[in-house]
Amino acid sequence: MRSGTIPLHSGSIRLVSETEQPPRTTDEAKALAATAAKELLARAGADHFDAMVVLGSGLTGAADTLGSADIEFDSTELPGFHPPTADGHSPKVRSMWVGEKRVAVFMGRVHVYEGYEAIETAHAVRTGIAAGARTVVLTGSAGSLRADIAPGQPVVVRDHINLTSTSPLKGASFVDLSEAYSPRLRQIVHDADATLAEGVYVATIGPQLQTPAELQVLGQAGADVVGRSIALETIAAVEMGAEVLALAMVSNDALGAVFHPFESERALEVVEQRAPRLGSLINRVLATV
Incomplete structure (x- = not known):
């Protein structure tokens, strides 16, 4: 899997029932998120959240170093x-x-390749923002398209290329993405760790891997890392007026996978090992915001 994202459980494709249809418009999606946010706040005993974080493939361990836990429950509630x-x-x-x-x-997300609509993949982000969060931190695993960005290295996303051919927005929402990834938050994360590289994240829909020719084209287009998330959530967050910081944890050398078989277990292991470090980094950023 050259993109570095983690494969599906065997046979676990989500089926949509006739009574469980996704929102038809952005306004409907935000209304559903507002309902979820009200329940989230009630469960947390809070009147608002200041920030929200989405943890990607293999990064659940980042929560243990991110801050002090108050309450945890299943988001499907x-x-x-x-x-x-x-x-x-x-x-x-x-x-x-x-x-x-x-x-x-x-501590996880759903993807389009799991059978969800793009508008559904941004539900967690919309819910967090509806609950008051003005700062959104998105994380995910990714494959590196640059020789100087090695596995285990977090990359600060400065821009994205959305190759999913879809959007989390439905309706006349003409969102300016010229500064989708907040320059202010990017500066804060660089102040916290000056060694971090910045790069362009390319989002593909999956679940298939990229061909060697596709990887070459992505590199020529200016992409530095490739994955299957982040971009759609960013679009939704910007549309709702939040500031976005995205951190892509490199799980593998995407170009090297052309010549050597990709080992999904190894890619997941790399990300899991680095998750505590990423949580500490996010802690320092949020403490400063």
Whole structure:
């Protein structure tokens, strides 16, 4: 899997029932998120969240170093949420404290390749923002398209290329993405760790891997890392007026996978080993915001 994301459990494709249809418009999606946010706040005993985090493939361990846990429960108990079927993702959501800031941490996500609509993949982000979060931190595993970005290295996303051929927005929502990834938050994360590289994240729909020719084209287009998330959630977050910071944890050398078989277990292991470090980094960022 050259993109570095984690494969589905065997046979775990989500089927949509006739009574469980996704929102038809952005406004409907935000209304559903507002309902979920009300329940989330009630469960957490809070009047608002200051920030929210989405943890990607293999990164659930980041929650243990991100802050002090308050309460944790299954996100599927909230309206509109579905259980992730990809390895390395948890359905749990955790209310946490980073200093005096209350943070909602979603410990997994759903993807379009699992059978969900793009508008559904942004539900956690919309819910967190509806619950008051103005800072959104997105994380995910990714394959590196650059020789100088090695596995185990977090990359600060400065821009994205959305090759999913879809959008989490439905309706006349003309969103300016010229600064989708907040320059202010990127500066804060670089102040926290000056060694971090920045790069362009390319989002593909999956679940198939990229061909050698596709990887070559992605590199020529200016992409630095490749994955299957982040971009759609970012679009939804920007549309709702939040600031976004995205961190892509490199799980494998995508170009090297052209010549050597990809080992999904090894890629997941790399990300899991680095998750605590990423959690500490996010802690330092949120403490400063």
